[in-house]
Structures are given as C-alpha cells and as structure tokens.
Amino acid sequence: GWDRALLWCVLVAAWEAAWGQLRYSVPEEMPKGSFVGDVAKDLALDLPTLHDHGVRIIDRSRTxxxxxxxxxxxLVTAERIDREQLCESVQQCVLRCEVIVKGEMQIYRIEVEITDINDNAPSFKERDLEERISETTAPGSRFPLAEAHDPDVGRNSLQRYELSGDEHFSLSVQAGPGGDQRPELVLAKALDREEAAFHELSVRLVLTAVDGGDPPRSGTAQLCINVTDANDNPPVFAHDRYGTSLREDAPPGSTVLNVSASDADAGTNARITYGFQEAPAKVLQKFVVEAESGTIRLQEALDFEDTRGYTLVVEARDGGGLVAHCEVEVEVLDVNDNAPEITVSSVSSPVPEDAPAGTVVALLKVRDRDSGENGQVWCELSGEAPLSMVSSSVGSYKVVTASALDREEASEHRVTVVARDRGSPSLSSRASLVLEVSDVNDNAPVF
Incomplete structure (x- = not known):
C-alpha cells in the first residue's frame, strides 16, 4: 500500500549545493502513480525489513x-506535478524529501528534479498593442514593446521575436539585466503622412513570440501604430537606474522612492505621467506609482522570506505618446519576525532500561525562515532526564541517552526541546518529548 506522512518538499534553485543521497528526475505533468526511482534497490534496503518495520516519507510542502x-x-508520484506552478522562474526545479526506515532509525535524503516539457506557448498579456509615433520621428528611433511570457524553461522557453506587416518598421531585441529578451520597434524608414499608406494615420503590424520547443509554439499580438503630428522630445529620466531598500515590516503606504523625468517639449507634449511597465501580478500588488508625481509607494506588506527583492520598470509617457523607462531595484531587508520551527521526525518509545548510553531515542528538525543571525538557531533540552541532544547535520538533531536508565527509579522522562534564534530580540519555540522506559529483568526477588 501507499505509506504517506508528513510531506516536506523544498524548492531549490540550481545554484544550491548538492543535498540528497539519491537524485532522480521526472518530467512534469506525469500521471499520479508514475515511477520515479527504485529507492529500495538504490539504497540497498531489504524489502522484508521495509515491510515489517515500515518506512515514512517526510516532505514539508503542503501538497x-x-x-x-x-x-x-x-518512489512514485502522488500527484500530477506542474513545474511552472511550483517553480515559476526558477531554472532548475528540485523537490527534496526524506525517507525514514523506522527499524533502523536512519534517514535517507532524496532529491527529485522536475524537468520541463513544452506545455506552454509564449503569450502576450494583451493581444492588441498600440504605439503612437510622430511623423517627424527620425529613422533608427526605438520604441519598447510589450514582452511575451513563457513559463517553460531552457529551450522550451521564449527564444525569439518576429515582426511582419510593413517595410517602415523593423524589430530589434535587447537583452535585459536578467537575460530576458526585450523587443523594440525600430523605425526603418521616415514616415510621411501624405503617403497613401498613411492616409488614415495608422499602420498594423503582427508581433510574434516563438519558443524553442520541438515543434516550436508561438503567440502573437496585433500592433497598431498611430502616426501623430510632431512631438520632438521624449521624456528623459534623471537616472536610468534607481536603487533603494525597505524593511519587510514597513507599513503599507510607505514611500519607496521618487523617480523624475523631464521633457523639453512644451504644452501637452511636455506633460508627463508615470506608470509601471508590464509586470508580474505580485509586483503590481505590492507597489503603486503616483501618475503625476512619480512617487512609488508600498501598498501591501512585504515578506523577506517570500521575496528578497523586486525590479520595477517605471514608464514616463508625455502627452504626445513618447515614452522613457527606468529600472528601480528594491531590496527587502530582513527583520526577525519568524520563530524557529521544531519538527519531531521520529521518537523511539518505550526504551529498554538497559539501553546503552548514546542510544538514539528521537530525531528532530529545526529551521528558522529568517536570514543571517535572525535565522541562526541553537537548541537545548530543558528538564531533569538522563538525555542529551547532539547535532547530526545543519538543522538536524538526535536526542540520545546520556547515561543508563532505571525504570524502577523513573518509568518515564519528560523533557522540553527549546530552540532560540540569535536575533535581537531573540525568538524561541518549544516542543515536548515524553520517553517511556520499559522494564528488563534486572532485579532478583528479595525476601
């Protein structure tokens, strides 16, 4: 049958150190019950022992x-796994779990890489795009276009853009700071409103985003270019890039930063409004930019443990439709807002009173989701009992007998595990352990 318990899966990025004693890979979207790996064979475990003593899989995710x-x-899949839902933009998607063989009091660590399949086509947030370009715009001028999004990774992700529809325009693709592709519309030939092609002052183009799958998948957006009268100067930001930091406990409404752009034109062509360029929903939920002032404010609480930084692309648009962009990097600063978490993985109770000193009686996991000193944890046992605690690896502890037990003196021992972090002020958590002592025939009858 299926032995399911206490699932603990942790998503890790590709740059993290190797962790598991076993490593498997399985494609995403495989049906429930799909084979992942032969754990018994690869760990040289005895199947009758597994069946008699039982095993447990420990996995910390909610699913x-x-x-x-x-x-x-x-080891098989218990659910259909959607890699994009689990890992979003993480390049290497890895789930971690632990197998405990109860009879051996032994933990085996396993990593399973979820590999990508080309199950998503590139798509634009809006299928109909619009750009306003002055008839006096010089050839070679560039206009940022909306980016397509493909949640797949590697070759299955977005690879190129194509533009079709009119000889006056071409396409250029620039590399963003994170390696993303940013399409730009390039004016290849001067516009002339009196030409027959522009008698309605508009041009329609098709922007296509293509991934590298086999076969490739694609998505399109219709691009309408409105040719306007002269607006000679686009807005110019004081800086191309801004940087700031914000504590994770900053209240909603806090000012993050003020960006500023200027425009050498006059009248409505010089009136600038600010907004965010296309951004993930998570970013738009957290921040808002005031259209008139360029002041960026926090509108939803931050969580360092969820996201440690944000990149905002602010757009300045003048009254004639010309735009400029700047990037704002917001670093989230950690505060000590998470107490250590104690998980009792396994308890061996009762313990024979003749068990030798050093016998493992419990396995614990301790973690703190904060960073730096706020996330550094030390543990101790509180209570009178012949027990001690030793660290077996980072975040893992064993509770062992410190000396011989005597059931006639104490039939059970109760201790409290105390975990404290090194934040200021320090936060702590507690967990109780009850250990029963079983009798052995170590006393002769006495008249």
Missing part, C-alpha cells in the same frame, strides 16, 4: 508529491 510503495520500494 504530498511523492509516495513510497511498501511492497516494491519504488
């Missing part, structure tokens, strides 16, 4: 993604 087949020792 159980894997199960272990007790009769075969096979």
């Amino acid at each position: 159980q993604y894997f199960a272990l087949h007790g009769k075969t020792g096979h």
Whole structure:
C-alpha cells in the first residue's frame, strides 16, 4: 500500500549545493502513480525489513508529491506535478524529501528534479498593442514593446521575436539585466503622412513570440501604430537606474522612492505621467506609482522570506505618446519576525532500561525562515532526564541517552526541546518529548 506522512518538499534553485543521497528526475505533468526511482534497490534496503518495520516519507510542502510503495520500494508520484506552478522562474526545479526506515532509525535524503516539457506557448498579456509615433520621428528611433511570457524553461522557453506587416518598421531585441529578451520597434524608414499608406494615420503590424520547443509554439499580438503630428522630445529620466531598500515590516503606504523625468517639449507634449511597465501580478500588488508625481509607494506588506527583492520598470509617457523607462531595484531587508520551527521526525518509545548510553531515542528538525543571525538557531533540552541532544547535520538533531536508565527509579522522562534564534530580540519555540522506559529483568526477588 501507499505509506504517506508528513510531506516536506523544498524548492531549490540550481545554484544550491548538492543535498540528497539519491537524485532522480521526472518530467512534469506525469500521471499520479508514475515511477520515479527504485529507492529500495538504490539504497540497498531489504524489502522484508521495509515491510515489517515500515518506512515514512517526510516532505514539508503542503501538497504530498511523492509516495513510497511498501511492497516494491519504488518512489512514485502522488500527484500530477506542474513545474511552472511550483517553480515559476526558477531554472532548475528540485523537490527534496526524506525517507525514514523506522527499524533502523536512519534517514535517507532524496532529491527529485522536475524537468520541463513544452506545455506552454509564449503569450502576450494583451493581444492588441498600440504605439503612437510622430511623423517627424527620425529613422533608427526605438520604441519598447510589450514582452511575451513563457513559463517553460531552457529551450522550451521564449527564444525569439518576429515582426511582419510593413517595410517602415523593423524589430530589434535587447537583452535585459536578467537575460530576458526585450523587443523594440525600430523605425526603418521616415514616415510621411501624405503617403497613401498613411492616409488614415495608422499602420498594423503582427508581433510574434516563438519558443524553442520541438515543434516550436508561438503567440502573437496585433500592433497598431498611430502616426501623430510632431512631438520632438521624449521624456528623459534623471537616472536610468534607481536603487533603494525597505524593511519587510514597513507599513503599507510607505514611500519607496521618487523617480523624475523631464521633457523639453512644451504644452501637452511636455506633460508627463508615470506608470509601471508590464509586470508580474505580485509586483503590481505590492507597489503603486503616483501618475503625476512619480512617487512609488508600498501598498501591501512585504515578506523577506517570500521575496528578497523586486525590479520595477517605471514608464514616463508625455502627452504626445513618447515614452522613457527606468529600472528601480528594491531590496527587502530582513527583520526577525519568524520563530524557529521544531519538527519531531521520529521518537523511539518505550526504551529498554538497559539501553546503552548514546542510544538514539528521537530525531528532530529545526529551521528558522529568517536570514543571517535572525535565522541562526541553537537548541537545548530543558528538564531533569538522563538525555542529551547532539547535532547530526545543519538543522538536524538526535536526542540520545546520556547515561543508563532505571525504570524502577523513573518509568518515564519528560523533557522540553527549546530552540532560540540569535536575533535581537531573540525568538524561541518549544516542543515536548515524553520517553517511556520499559522494564528488563534486572532485579532478583528479595525476601
């Protein structure tokens, strides 16, 4: 049957250090029950022992993604896994889990890489795009276009853009700071309102985004170019890039930064309004820019443990439709707002009173989602008992017997595990352990 318990999966990026004793890979979107790996064979585990003593899979995510087949020792999928839902923009999607063989009091660590399939086509947030360009705009002028989004990764992700529709325009693709592709419309030939092609003062183009899958998938947007009368000068930002930092406990309404652009034109052509260029919903939920002043404000609470920084692209648009862009990097600063979390992975109770000193009686996991000193944790046992705690690896502890037990003196021992972080002020958590002592025949009858 399926043995499911206490799932603990952690998403990790590709740059993290190797963690597991076993590493498997499985494509996303595989049906429930798909084979992942032969854990029993790869760990040289005895199947009868697994069946008699039982095993547990520990996985910290809210959803159980894997199960272990007790009769075969096979690791299989317990749910259909959507890589894009789990990892979003993470290049390498890895789930971690632990297998505990109860009879051995042994933990085996497993990593499963979720590989991408080309199940998403590139798409534009809006299918109909519009640009306003003055008839006096010089050939070679560039106009940023909306970017397409493809949640797949690697070759299956967005690879190129194509433009079709009119000889007056061409396409240029620039590399963004994160390696993303940013399409720009380039004016190849001078515009003339009196030409027959522009008698309605508009041009229609098709912008196509193509991924690298086999076969490739694509998405399109209709681009309408409105040719306007002269607006000679686009807005210019005081800086191309801005940087600032904000504590994660900053209240909504806090001012993040003020950006400023100027325009050498006069009248309505010089009136500038500010806004965000196309951005993920998470960014638009957190921040807002005042259209008239360029002041960026926080509108939803931050969480350092969720996102440590944001890149905002602010657009300045003048009354004639010309635009400029600047980037704002917002660093989120950690505060000590998370107490350590204690997880009792396994308890061996009762323990024979003749168990030798050093016998492992419990396995614990401790973590703190803060960073730096706020996330550094030390643990201790509180209570009178012949027990001690030793660290087996980062965040993992064993509770062992410190000396011989005597059931006739104490039939059970109660201790409290205390975990404290090194933040200021320090936060702590507690967990109780109850250890029963079983009798052995170590006393002769006495008259």
